[in-house]
Amino acid sequence: MSSTTPLIQLRNISKAFGGRDILRGATFDIQRNEITAIIGKSGGGKSVLVKHIIGLITADSGEIIFDGLPYSTMKRKDFSAIKNRCSYMFQNNALFDSMTVFENIALPLREKFTFGKADIEDKVRSRIEQLELAEVAQMYPKQISGGMQKRVALARALVTEPEIIFFDEPTTGLDPIRKKTVFSMIHRYHEQLNFTAVIITHDIPDIFYIAHTVNILDEGRIIFSGSPVALEQSSDPGLYTYTHGHEMLIDELTGLHNRLSLMRKIEAFGAEAKDGEKLVLVTVRLLGMRTMIDYKGDLLAHAFIKNLAKFVQTFLPSDACAGMFSKEILVLAYKTEDESTLEMFLNQLEGYFTNLTIETYCHKHRLQVEIGGALTDKELTAYSAIQEALATSKKYV
16 A cells, blocks of 8 residues: 555444444544554543444444454454554553563464464564663563563563554553653654554643644544644634633632633624724733743742732722733723723732732742733634733833
8 A cells, every 4th residue: 555545544434323323424544654643531432432433343334454454354364464563552562471571572473373482582672772671581471560560461462573663542541751752762663663552541731742643532532643733832722622622620729711712702703792892902011931931830820820810800890801911911891882991901910010029929930020011802703812912012020
């Protein structure tokens, strides 16, 4: 097949268990020599989807095409040949405690192929050297660290020289540092060996840094299939939980709208405004906030924003909105016929930032505060309205 043709194509795969639909027309491609991620909610059918690909489950309807050959027309010998091109790294490593590291790695060669003893030993030693496992080769899984066990599991998955490896939740149960180590390991050996990888994972956004393609399975359907960058740039609100889950928690804690929600609220204000109503827009630019995050951490920055948000809620009308347009820009928006509302908002914020305690804090952490505001035309887009308010900014701290 052409190198541009997907190695595996899934078309409208549906599966139900006990009357419950698990997969509902799932469709996506797995490109050869790339890392493909499948993400989604727990119990959403990700593992079931992969089990269809490796032949453990048969779909109720739909088709799987492997390297141009449909499963529905495939003979048993063809399917066996496909299985020999695949390998699997299990969620909990699935190493045998009664076998040494060397024996665990050699197991697939002894079970699936008819290599001689010398060939098997050569292949195992090659992988042991490649994954830097020589010091533990004669040890048992319980005698080595969790991170080392992951490398043993990967060595076993690689020892048959597979074309494609399926990773089922490879970072389950690991702390954040070890999770990053596992993803780095997969990326590093993928770069060296150029195998096709399919990774089932919950680890967002870490997986976005190594995957070429991300597929999101939701309610049994693939709701997104594309590059991590395309996912990040998407304005689809249904994808926001997958790209900005951490920010959504912060939004709930501060009571501030996230960027997408803020922009939609401003657009709605403009669309709903009656004759005589103006859109009051106030911006607080916190210059240095990104540097503060980089050098002093997210939590310190979050605490500052949380306190600012708490103050804003004391004077903001209940039907107004406040949200973070970016890491450094807070926006307040309100539609009203009373033009003096703009001055009231500006005075409140000026009073907050000229308070000695807040001023001292800003100087200590090298934050510069600029406040701007405008009565904008309701026909303006949210972005243009925010830019108009920013253009009036004055430095207060």
